[in-house]
Amino acid sequence: MDEEREPAPPPVDVEGDADDPVVVPPRLPILPLRDTVLFPGSFMPLAVARKNSIRLIDEAVAGDKLVGVFTQRDPALEAPGQDDLFPVGTLTHVHKMFKLADGSQRLIVQGLARVRLEQVLGDDPFMTATVARADETARDADRLEIDALLRNIRNTFQKVVSLSPLLSDDLQPLVASIGEPGRLADFIASSLTTLPTATRQQVLEMLDIRGRMDSLHRILIKELEVLELGSKIQSQVQSEVGKNQREYLLREQLKAIQKELGEGDEQTKEIEQLRTRIEAAGMPDAVLKEALRELDRLSKMPAAAAEYTVSRTYLDWMIALPWNKRSEETVDLRRTQQVLDADHSDLVKVKDRILEYLAVRKLNPQAKGPILCFVGPPGVGKTSLARSIATSLERRFVRVSLGGMRDEAEIRGHRRTYIGALPGQIVQGLRRAESRNPVFILDEIVKLGMDFRGDPASALLEVLDPEQNDTFRDHYLDVPFDLSDVLFITTANVLDPVPPALRDRMEVIELPGYTEDEKLAIATEHLVDRQVADHGLTADQLSFTEAALRAIVRGYTREAGVRNLEREIGAICRKVARRWAEDVTTPVEVTPDTVVETLGAPKHLTEEIAVRTRSPGVALGLAWTPAGGEVLFVEARRMPGSGSLTLTGHLGEVMKESARTALSWFRAHVARYHVDPSFYKDAEIHLHVPSGAIPKDGPSAGVTMVTALVSELTGRRVRSDVAMSGEITLSGHVLPVGGIKEKVLAARRVGVFTVILPQQNEKDVNEDLSDDLRRETTVRYVSSVDEVLELALLPAQGSKLPAAVSAGSPPPVHGTVQ
Numbered sequence: 001m002d003e004e005r006e007p008a009p010p011p012v013d014v015e016g017d018a019d020d021p022v023v024v025p026p027r028l029p030i031l032p033l034r035d036t037v038l039f040p041g042s043f044m045p046l047a048v049a050r051k052n053s054i055r056l057i058d059e060a061v062a063g064d065k066l067v068g069v070f071t072q073r074d075p076a077l078e079a080p081g082q083d084d085l086f087p088v089g090t091l092t093h094v095h096k097m098f099k100l101a102d103g104s105q106r107l108i109v110q111g112l113a114r115v116r117l118e119q120v121l122g123d124d125p126f127m128t129a130t131v132a133r134a135d136e137t138a139r140d141a142d143r144l145e146i147d148a149l150l151r152n153i154r155n156t157f158q159k160v161v162s163l164s165p166l167l168s169d170d171l172q173p174l175v176a177s178i179g180e181p182g183r184l185a186d187f188i189a190s191s192l193t194t195l196p197t198a199t200r201q202q203v204l205e206m207l208d209i210r211g212r213m214d215s216l217h218r219i220l221i222k223e224l225e226v227l228e229l230g231s232k233i234q235s236q237v238q239s240e241v242g243k244n245q246r247e248y249l250l251r252e253q254l255k256a257i258q259k260e261l262g263e264g265d266e267q268t269k270e271i272e273q274l275r276t277r278i279e280a281a282g283m284p285d286a287v288l289k290e291a292l293r294e295l296d297r298l299s300k301m302p303a304a305a306a307e308y309t310v311s312r313t314y315l316d317w318m319i320a321l322p323w324n325k326r327s328e329e330t331v332d333l334r335r336t337q338q339v340l341d342a343d344h345s346d347l348v349k350v351k352d353r354i355l356e357y358l359a360v361r362k363l364n365p366q367a368k369g370p371i372l373c374f375v376g377p378p379g380v381g382k383t384s385l386a387r388s389i390a391t392s393l394e395r396r397f398v399r400v401s402l403g404g405m406r407d408e409a410e411i412r413g414h415r416r417t418y419i420g421a422l423p424g425q426i427v428q429g430l431r432r433a434e435s436r437n438p439v440f441i442l443d444e445i446v447k448l449g450m451d452f453r454g455d456p457a458s459a460l461l462e463v464l465d466p467e468q469n470d471t472f473r474d475h476y477l478d479v480p481f482d483l484s485d486v487l488f489i490t491t492a493n494v495l496d497p498v499p500p501a502l503r504d505r506m507e508v509i510e511l512p513g514y515t516e517d518e519k520l521a522i523a524t525e526h527l528v529d530r531q532v533a534d535h536g537l538t539a540d541q542l543s544f545t546e547a548a549l550r551a552i553v554r555g556y557t558r559e560a561g562v563r564n565l566e567r568e569i570g571a572i573c574r575k576v577a578r579r580w581a582e583d584v585t586t587p588v589e590v591t592p593d594t595v596v597e598t599l600g601a602p603k604h605l606t607e608e609i610a611v612r613t614r615s616p617g618v619a620l621g622l623a624w625t626p627a628g629g630e631v632l633f634v635e636a637r638r639m640p641g642s643g644s645l646t647l648t649g650h651l652g653e654v655m656k657e658s659a660r661t662a663l664s665w666f667r668a669h670v671a672r673y674h675v676d677p678s679f680y681k682d683a684e685i686h687l688h689v690p691s692g693a694i695p696k697d698g699p700s701a702g703v704t705m706v707t708a709l710v711s712e713l714t715g716r717r718v719r720s721d722v723a724m725s726g727e728i729t730l731s732g733h734v735l736p737v738g739g740i741k742e743k744v745l746a747a748r749r750v751g752v753f754t755v756i757l758p759q760q761n762e763k764d765v766n767e768d769l770s771d772d773l774r775r776e777t778t779v780r781y782v783s784s785v786d787e788v789l790e791l792a793l794l795p796a797q798g799s800k801l802p803a804a805v806s807a808g809s810p811p812p813v814h815g816t817v818q
Contacts, residue, residue, distance in 0.1 A: 022113045024091055028068035029056045030120070030127040031092070034075035037200040038090045039186040040111040048105040050078070056126035057097060057105055065094045068115055068131055071201055082120040088134055088205040091115045114204065134207055136182050142210040146181050149213040156220040157188050163227040166193060182209045185216050192223065248302075271299045274315055282324030287479045291318050314416060317423060317477065322436045326485065327395045329437070331362040336392035343388040344381050345521045346770070350374070350509050354389055368466040373445070373490045373503075376511030377628035377742070379561020382491040383443060385511075390439035395487070398429040398440045403447040408454025411463065413476035423476040426463055426483070437485035445490040446497045457499050464488055464505045494626040512741040513560025513628040515773055516553055516748060523549045527566045535573040542576045544569070544590045551592040555602030558749050560628020560742060572598050613720040617712030619792065621704030622725040622746055622755070623696070624739030629746030631723060633690050634704045636712040641684025649689030652697025659687050661730055662706035665785060666713070669732070672786075673714050685709070700737040702728035703756065703788045716793040723747040724756035724792060732785040736760035741768040744777055756791055759783040 031053060038044050048057055060067050070089035072080050096108035114134035121128045138146065154175055161167045171191055178184045189195070189203040199219065206212035278291045298311045333355055340351045353372075360367055374382040383399065390397035405411075414421035422428070429440060448457045462468050469483035495503060514522065528544050549569075557564040575598055576588050588594070596602070612618055617636040622629060645663055647656050663685060670677050687705060689696055703726040711718050725743050727735040736758045744765075747755050757765065759781040765774065782788050 022091065024113060024115055024131065024133040025064075025066060026130055026132075027121070027128060028066065028091070028115070028131050029060055030068045030070060030085070030089075030117070030129050031056060032080050032085060032127070033069055033071045035197050037071050037190075037197060037204055038069050038092060038109065038111045039190040039204060040090055040113050041183050041186055042190040043095070043108060043110050044190075046107040046109055048107060049103075052123070052126040054103070054105055057094065057107065060094055061097050066112075067092050067094065067109075068117070068129065069109070069111070070117060071197065079123070081123075082117065082129070085117060086201050086205070087117050088201075089115055089117060089131075090204070091131075091133075114207070136207050136209055138181075138209040146210050146213060149210070149217055150181050150184065153184065153188065153213060153217050153220060156217070156224055157191075160192075160220060160224050160227060163224070163231055167191065181213055185209070185212045188220070189216060192219070194223070195219065267299075267303055271295065274298075274319070277319045278315070281319050281321075283318070284323065284480075287318070287323070290479050291315065294318075310416060314476075317427075317431070318479075320431050321427065321477075321481070322430060322434055323481075325435055326437045327393075327435045329361075329393045329395055331358050331393070333358055333362075339392040340385075340388055343391075343526075344385055345525070346514065346518050347381070347385070347511060348770075350385065350511060353507075353509055358393070368484055371464045371466065371488045371490070371506045373492060373495075373506035373508045374511055375492050375495055375508055377513050377560035377626065378493060379559060379563035380511045380513060381561070382511055383441060386439060386441040386489045386491070389487070389489070393439065393487075396433040396435045396438035398433045398438045399443055400425045400429055400441070401443045402456070403444040404449060405447075405456050406449035406451045406453060408456050408459045409475065411456050411459035413474040415475045416478075421476055423474050424459075426472070427474045427477065427481065430481075430486075436482070437487070439487045439489065442488065442490045444492065445502075446492040446494060457502055460502060461505065464490070464502065512768065513745045514562065515745055515770070516550070517772065519553050519557075519562055519565055520546065520549055522562050523553075523565060523569065527562065527569055531566065531570045531573045535570070535577045537573060537577055537580065540587060541580060542573065542588050542590070544572075545592075547592050548590040548595050551595045551602075552599075554749075556595075556599055558603075560745065568599060613718050616715050616717050617708055619704045619708040619711060619718045620720075620723045620752065621701050622723050622743035623698070623700065624742050629739060629742030629744070631746050631750050631752070632696070632701070632704075634701065634708040635688045635690070636705075636708040637686045637688075638679075638683050638712055639686065640682065642682070643680050644684050646684065646686040647688075648686070649691070650695050651689060652695065654699050655689075655697050655701055658699050658702040658728065659705050661728060662702060662709050664730060665706060665728065665732055666709055673710060675713050679713065699727035699735075700725045700739075702726060703734060703782075703785070706785055707788060707792045710789055711793060714793070714796065716796050718792055719754075719794060721752055722754045722756060722792050723750075723752045724788065726756070726758045726782070726788070728785055734758045734782050734784060734788065736764075740764040741773075744769060744773065744779075748773075748777065754778040754780065756780045756782055756788055 031048075033046075036044075048054055056067065068089055069092045070085040073084055073086060074080075077084055090111040091113045092109045092111055094107055094109050098106040100106065114136075115131040116134045118130040118132055121130065157175055158172050161169060161171050175184065175188065178187055185203065189200055192200075203212060203216060203219075206215060274295055275292075278288065278295060281291075283291060294311060294315060298308065298315065301308045301311065336355060336358055337351070340347075340354065344351075357370060357372075374385065376382055386399075387397050409424060411424045411426060413424035413427060423431075426440075430436065430438070433440075442460075445460075448460075450457070462472060463483065466484060469486075471480040472483045473480050490506060492498065495508065523544075524546070528549075529539075532539065532542050552568050553565060556568045559565075572590055572595070579586075579588070590598075612633060613620065617638075619634050621632050621634055623632050624630075645660065647659050651659075666673075667677075667680060670679070687709065689701075703724045706728055707718055707724065710716075723743075723746075725737050727737055729735065740757065740761055741764075744755055747753070753776065755777060757779055760783075762781055765779055769777070780791050782791065
């Protein structure tokens with residue numbers, strides 16, 4: 001324990017006799033103090049615990065009871081020296097001394113006079129030193145200013161006492177009774193217990209009375225400002241608290257009065273209205289129990305509580321959900337067929353699957369609905385088809401875009417512990433639909449993301465599982481909701497990015513691209529009328545001929561869907577609308593010449609293939625992409641080198657392996673094509689697939705690569721009216737590939753009507769291609785690389801027979817399937 005000031009009543013000033021000054025001995029025992037300053041004329045309790053200090057007090061009490069008290073600069077020091085003590089202290093008289101059971105002492109001391117520490121004489125058994133009296137000074141010229149400061153200090157201190165809860169009101173008469181300026185300054189400085197030790201020591205060391213009083217005056221003014229500000233803040237808080245208490249008491253009184261009158265307050269009325277709405281919402285028993293429990297909790301909250309709004313919002317969501325509201329669907333297969341046919345051309349497989357589902361619903365209304373997944377290129381009508389299904393069933397339609405969604409809470413909702421929490425998109429969609437059996441489309445399911453907030457695809461596993469979604473639990477609601485009546489339809493351009501577990505829960509229905517005739521029909525029946533109306537025109541002001549629409553399809557769009565087609569039709573409509581807005585009121589009929597005049601030169605020319613295949617080493621292949629089928633050129637060139645193969649065009653590993661396989665197969669069969677077997681030793685073969693900025697991969701370009709390679713090495717050009725697709729093996733077999741319909745449509749879009757496909761894809765052609773498409777396209781089936789080359793290569797220069805004739809088979813004819 002340290003020698004420091006104990007909690008005690010304010011120091012009491014004792015007026016001494018001015019004619020009987022205190023005699024200061026030249027040598028005194030020194031008692032160091034921690035964190036406190038003793039002023040002359042003041043009483044103070046002290047605690048003494050250090051052994052040498054206890055010895056000092058024992059000898060002082062036995063003698064003249066006088067000690068010198070000096071404050072330590074650093075209160076943490078256990079054995080301070082002369083330099084560790086402030087130079088000015090106080091001569092002190094020990095009035096009382098009490099010994100405690102632990103050996104420490106309690107003192108009551110009185111400051112007598114200021115003393116200056118001269119020289120420490122020793123510290124064994126305790127510190128002793130020579131001291132000198134430090135007398136106060138006051139000039140006669142300062143007397144008037146001292147009197148003014150005396151009055152101001154007295155008045156300011158009385159204000160401080162009235163505002164401070166730490167100062168006793170008894171100090172005010174004591175201050176009024178002290179007339180000596182120096183003693184008054186010491187008394188007030190000793191009374192201000194909130195002052196830092198360093199500040200109080202500075203006051204003690206000021207021997208000039210005017211300077212001491214001026215410094216004390218500044219300290220009091222600052223203390224008064226702090227107290228006044230604190231009092232103002234306290235008053236504001238008490239005023240607010242008093243206002244709240246008053247409002248609470250008035251509300252309670254109002255409740256009592258309304259109860260006597262048989263009336264209820266607004267909050268009670270609101271609670272009863274919520275109870276009525278909850279009971280009328282048709283909730284299941286378990287959900288009803290949870291809602292009533294939350295309502296009971298809400299009734300016990302004050303309306304001003306922060307939790308009140310959270311609980312009220314939760315109940316509003318619970319009430320708004322369609323627990324027992326459903327659309328009365330009409331299962332009429334003929335009407336559904338008419339609606340689907342009117343809204344969409346072709347798509348026979350999709351329509352058949354939808355009609356099968358409705359047939360099952362008609363026979364067994366309790367059957368769980370399937371989870372359909374429409375997969376197809378952009379612009380083929382996946383979303384609009386789902387809307388047509390809802391229309392035909394007379395159900396509500398809800399669409400949620402999953403593109404860019406990365407937070408699991410977007411599906412399952414946020415827990416109510418979070419500020420601004422809301423249910424997930426599934427529950428929000430049901431609330432918007434106001435029906436428990438809508439057609440719910442989850443658009444772009446392949447564009448779901450994943451980050452530190454969770455995996456939305458995993459959250460969809462429960463939603464899209466008919467065996468589990470009858471007890472779907474949103475994190476916000478935290479009660480089960482039956483989703484088994486919802487017809488979920490998802491859409492995607494490609495299924496590869498979809499996790500296998502999620503893909504397993506969906507029935508995949510592929511929507512292939514449209515043929516030219518189908519695009520023409522869609523434009524005639526839907527796109528033209530919509531764009532004409534959207535641009536403020538009528539059929540009398542603007543019309544399109546069939547030849548004009550076909551010219552747009554062939555020359556300005558090369559896509560699986562119809563979005564670009566509609567965009568080009570819209571461009572023509574804008575120009576015509578501008579003419580009508582400029583008062584040129586002549587009706588416009590769009591012809592092929594009008595199309596070129598309006599849209600400019602065609603963007604896609606069918607002559608491009610013939611131009612690019614004029615020289616050997618260029619073959620036309622077919623590829624499948626998420627946007628539909630595409631044609632790609634494969635170019636081969638031989639140049640002097642050292643037996644290497646160069647592959648360019650941003651090719652993937654599988655495609656590179658196909659190129660190496662093609663080269664290896666040809667080297668093994670080089671004699672059959674009359675090429676020097678050592679051609680590879682002093683040559684470099686370069687295979688390039690143009691559009692190098694686009695990544696390409698897959699095995700289906702194998703037949704195209706071997707054709708381009710053989711064409712370059714034999715000098716035989718590739719037929720410009722033939723496109724091909726198929727995987728090759730090192731032994732020369734041609735294996736089946738996918739995306740047959742998309743690839744055939746891609747060939748037709750560029751004016752190629754003869755396609756070479758693997759023999760094992762014949763069943764896909766018969767199933768996927770319409771009768772009209774099969775009649776208009778010549779499909780040649782092959783099972784070996786030799787057959788591909790016989791069909792694709794023109795005869796060598798000087799030969800009189802075409803390649804197909806020399807192989808013993810008739811040349812291909814459009815409109816046949818062989």
